[in-house]
Amino acid sequence: MRRLLAAGLLAALAAPVPALAQAVAGDPLASVMWSTVHATVLGGGPVVFDDARVRVFTPIRVEDNHRVPVSIQVEGLADVREVVVLADHNPIPRAVTYAPAGGTAPFLELSMKLNEATPIRAAVKTADGVWHVGGLRVDAAGGGCAAPRPATASAEWQDDLNKVRARAWRRPAGGVRLEVRVVHPMDTGLVENIPTFHVEALTIAQAGRTLAVLEPTAASAENPVFAIDLPNAAADADITVTGRDTDGNGIRARIPAPDTVYGLLAGRRS
Amino acid sequence: MNRRELLMAGGCCALAGLAPLRAAFAGPFDYALRPMTVAPDTHVLLGTTEYFSRDNGGNIVNTGFIVTGDGVVVIDTGPSLRYGQQMRAAIAAATDKPVAKVLNTHLHPDHFLGNGAFEDRPITAGQVTRDLIRRDGDALAENLYRLVGDWMRGTRAVEPTQVLSALVEDIGGHRLRYLLLNGHTDSDLAVLDESTGVLFASDLVFHDRMPTTPHADLKAWMASLDVLAGLSFAVLVPGHGAVARDRAPIVQTRAYLSWLDATFDEAARAGLSMTEVMRLPLPPEFAGMALAREEFERSAVHLYPARVKAALPVTAAK
Numbered sequence: 001m002r003r004l005l006a007a008g009l010l011a012a013l014a015a016p017v018p019a020l021a022q023a024v025a026g027d028p029l030a031s032v033m034w035s036t037v038h039a040t041v042l043g044g045g046p047v048v049f050d051d052a053r054v055r056v057f058t059p060i061r062v063e064d065n066h067r068v069p070v071s072i073q074v075e076g077l078a079d080v081r082e083v084v085v086l087a088d089h090n091p092i093p094r095a096v097t098y099a100p101a102g103g104t105a106p107f108l109e110l111s112m113k114l115n116e117a118t119p120i121r122a123a124v125k126t127a128d129g130v131w132h133v134g135g136l137r138v139d140a141a142g143g144g145c146a147a148p149r150p151a152t153a154s155a156e157w158q159d160d161l162n163k164v165r166a167r168a169w170r171r172p173a174g175g176v177r178l179e180v181r182v183v184h185p186m187d188t189g190l191v192e193n194i195p196t197f198h199v200e201a202l203t204i205a206q207a208g209r210t211l212a213v214l215e216p217t218a219a220s221a222e223n224p225v226f227a228i229d230l231p232n233a234a235a236d237a238d239i240t241v242t243g244r245d246t247d248g249n250g251i252r253a254r255i256p257a258p259d260t261v262y263g264l265l266a267g268r269r270s
Numbered sequence: 271m272n273r274r275e276l277l278m279a280g281g282c283c284a285l286a287g288l289a290p291l292r293a294a295f296a297g298p299f300d301y302a303l304r305p306m307t308v309a310p311d312t313h314v315l316l317g318t319t320e321y322f323s324r325d326n327g328g329n330i331v332n333t334g335f336i337v338t339g340d341g342v343v344v345i346d347t348g349p350s351l352r353y354g355q356q357m358r359a360a361i362a363a364a365t366d367k368p369v370a371k372v373l374n375t376h377l378h379p380d381h382f383l384g385n386g387a388f389e390d391r392p393i394t395a396g397q398v399t400r401d402l403i404r405r406d407g408d409a410l411a412e413n414l415y416r417l418v419g420d421w422m423r424g425t426r427a428v429e430p431t432q433v434l435s436a437l438v439e440d441i442g443g444h445r446l447r448y449l450l451l452n453g454h455t456d457s458d459l460a461v462l463d464e465s466t467g468v469l470f471a472s473d474l475v476f477h478d479r480m481p482t483t484p485h486a487d488l489k490a491w492m493a494s495l496d497v498l499a500g501l502s503f504a505v506l507v508p509g510h511g512a513v514a515r516d517r518a519p520i521v522q523t524r525a526y527l528s529w530l531d532a533t534f535d536e537a538a539r540a541g542l543s544m545t546e547v548m549r550l551p552l553p554p555e556f557a558g559m560a561l562a563r564e565e566f567e568r569s570a571v572h573l574y575p576a577r578v579k580a581a582l583p584v585t586a587a588k
Contacts (some may be wrong), residue, residue, distance in 0.1 A: 059567040071545040109543040164300035165582035227543035253585035
């Protein structure tokens with residue numbers, strides 16, 4: 001009798017579970033949400049898990065769920081059309097979509113909200129339609145998306161909504177490092193009765209030529225800061241950032257051509 | 271005694287000499303607190319230099335007590351109710367004197383969440399610390415439940431019942447000087463026992479353990495360290511790390527904070543992003559400190575956004 005029961009249990013365990021809650025073979029993070037975010041956030045398509053060429057970095061300990069820095073380095077992939085940064089277990093999984101104009105997306109960093117421990121991924125789509133996916137798992141306390149912004153949350157946006165602080169640096173190997181900070185509450189719509197309200201588009205351009213387009217969601221941190229490498233930017237010309245938030249308020253900024261080289265002096269490095 | 275009893279006795283003696291094993295054999299949720307006498311009447315409960323975990327139950331902190339003629343003065347109560355209870359038992363084992371008062375040095379959860387074991391006694395803190403515990407205590411306790419689990423059972427944020435009024439107190443033959451400083455948090459209480467020369471520096475001073483900065487103001491902290499360095503003391507009890515008999519831990523903490531301050535400013539001006547700052551090499555004099563990389567990364571999260579903001583000029587709308 002007991003043996004029969006055990007056999008029945010084994011059979012139950014072996015039976016297929018619904019596709020939406022199943023880790024996918026080959027997903028190095030064995031995430032039960034991967035198949036869902038693959039379909040709903042990325043719109044499906046072929047996937048190659050490639051942590052060597054798509055490198056995601058976050059700190060060891062996530063302490064402030066409202067501001068988790070995530071950087072993406074993409075190396076050895078040509079014809080990059082789109083980079084999507086997402087967290088499998090977030091109620092708003094996608095934090096930003098980044099479309100580089102020149103086919104390469106060497107570096108992007110942002111800070112994002114996490115609602116719980118989750119895989120964080122960068123999915124890089126190349127011209128052949130393949131998603132190259134890198135990622136890692138982070139542990140975190142609850143509540144980054146659905147908890148109120150911290151008591152110390154800034155009221156900066158009440159006076160300075162969509163004001164931009166930014167600076168460009170010349171990269172020693174060519175191109176420009178740009179940092180852009182936009183004053184915005186980036187409300188998720190999941191807190192109290194405050195509706196969704198966030199920056200939804202930023203176009204980075206030079207002399208009328210688009211260098212990159214960023215499409216953030218409310219999963220990006222309050223007063224978002226984006227650091228981005230623009231390999232095709234000229235180091236002797238101004239850069240413009242134009243965009244809007246979900247209420248249609250405009251964002252416009254002109255950033256002077258870099259007067260400094262990116263990076264620390266060697267002496268400071270050790 | 272037969273052969274078997276002899277073996278058992280020998281085994282027990284051997285176990286008693288091995289602290290980790292002893293903790294494992296003492297039953298669950300035993301912090302194995304053993305007061306260390308650092309000066310006459312003065313005892314320290316030395317925590318590990320680790321981060322919070324389910325193995326250490328949050329015992330990563332130094333607490334202490336001074337046995338005066340008018341009762342025991344307790345300095346910080348540890349991370350949980352269980353810690354507070356076990357601390358109180360350790361005090362009772364060391365002296366017949368009752369607990370006269372409890373001091374909370376600052377609002378960090380590893381320092382005050384044992385208050386529940388001392389609810390029948392006056393619990394004193396600076397006004398700012400009392401107000402911050404009142405505001406943030408529950409959230410801080412909640413986070414520790416997540417980090418150390420069942421060690422926290424029964425723990426709640428018990429706020430101080432009294433606000434520190436005098437800055438010098440004569441109690442039972444000890445003259446205690448209270449220094450209300452700040453910088454590690456908005457209010458940090460250091461206690462100098464002028465009768466024994468013991469300085470309880472709270473978390474203003476770390477020793478061979480990377481300082482933590484979740485509520486830090488680096489410049490204020492460095493100024494507070496200058497105050498401590500100017501005091502005359504014989505024994506220094508840091509908030510985390512080994513007890514010292516010189517100023518070295520003050521010098522070490524200040525050197526690190528100074529390096530952190532300058533590095534973050536320079537990095538922000540040089541265009542480094544937060545995760546790039548996190549991966550900067552640490553100078554050799556700090557790289558060997560406990561939790562060096564982890565705490566440096568945490569500090570970047572705490573402090574770097576403001577440096578980036580300051581380094582980015584306001585742009586013109588085109």
